[in-house]
Amino acid sequence: MTEPIRGQTFRHEDWYGDELADREYVDCQFFDVDLTESVTRQVSFTNCAFGNVRFNASRHTDSAFLRCTFRRCNFFEAEFSGCKLVGSGFEQSTLRPLTVLGGDWSFVGLPGADLRGVTIRGVRMREADLTGANCSDALLVDVDLSGAQLHSARFTGCDLRGSDLSALDPTVVERTGAIIDAGQAVVLAQALGFEVG
The missing domain is CATH 2.160.20.80 (E3 ubiquitin-protein ligase SopA)
Incomplete structure (x- = not known):
C-alpha cells in the first residue's frame, strides 16, 4: 500500500467508474464526490467524512471505512463484501x-x-x-x-x-x-x- 493520504479535502470530484486499490485515506473529507459504479479493493478510510457523496452501484471488496461519517450520501444498489465499517455512522443517507x-x-x-x-x-x-x-x-x-x-x-x-x-x-x-x-x-x-x- 502506498503512503497514506492525510488531511485532504476532495470537493466536486468525478470518480465515476474509477477503480481504487491499495490506498489509504486518513482524516480526509469528501464533499459532492461522484463514486457511482466505482470499485474499491483493499482501500482504507479512517476518520473520514463523506457529505453528499454518490456511492450508487459501487462495489467495495475487503475495504475499510473506520470511524467515518456519511451524511446525505446515496448508496443505491451499492455492495460491500468483506468490508469493515467499525464505528462509522450514517445520517440522512439513502x-x-x-x-x-x-x-x-x-x-x-x-x-x-x-x-x-x-x-x-x-x-x-x-x-x-x-x-x-x-x-x-x-x-x-x-x-x-x-x-x-x-x-x-x-x-x-x-x-x-x-x-x-x-x-x-x-x-x-x-x-x-x-x-x-x-x-x-x-x-x-x-x-x-x-x-x-
Missing part, C-alpha cells in the same frame, strides 16, 4: 437497496435508517445502533447482533434466521411476519420469561 456480504459493521450508527429490503448476510454488527430503524422485508441472515440497540426497530417480514437475537426485546420492536429459526424461538421465548422444556 441506504436501499443495499447488499452487505460478510465483514465487520460493529458499533455502526444506523438510528432511524430506512433499511427496507436490504440484504445483510454473515456480518458482525455487535453493538450497532439500529434504534428505530426500518428493517421491514430485509434479509438479516447469520448476522451477529449481540449487544445491538434495537428499540423501536421494525422487523416486519424480515428474515432473521441464523442471527444472534440475544439483544432483541420482542416487546419493543415491530415483528409481524418476521422469520426466525427454532433456536432463535427458544431465545425469544426465554426473553419473554417462558421456561422452555
Whole structure:
C-alpha cells in the first residue's frame, strides 16, 4: 500500500467508474464526490467524512471505512463484501437497496435508517445502533447482533434466521411476519420469561 493520504479535502470530484486499490485515506473529507459504479479493493478510510457523496452501484471488496461519517450520501444498489465499517455512522443517507456480504459493521450508527429490503448476510454488527430503524422485508441472515440497540426497530417480514437475537426485546420492536429459526424461538421465548422444556 502506498503512503497514506492525510488531511485532504476532495470537493466536486468525478470518480465515476474509477477503480481504487491499495490506498489509504486518513482524516480526509469528501464533499459532492461522484463514486457511482466505482470499485474499491483493499482501500482504507479512517476518520473520514463523506457529505453528499454518490456511492450508487459501487462495489467495495475487503475495504475499510473506520470511524467515518456519511451524511446525505446515496448508496443505491451499492455492495460491500468483506468490508469493515467499525464505528462509522450514517445520517440522512439513502441506504436501499443495499447488499452487505460478510465483514465487520460493529458499533455502526444506523438510528432511524430506512433499511427496507436490504440484504445483510454473515456480518458482525455487535453493538450497532439500529434504534428505530426500518428493517421491514430485509434479509438479516447469520448476522451477529449481540449487544445491538434495537428499540423501536421494525422487523416486519424480515428474515432473521441464523442471527444472534440475544439483544432483541420482542416487546419493543415491530415483528409481524418476521422469520426466525427454532433456536432463535427458544431465545425469544426465554426473553419473554417462558421456561422452555
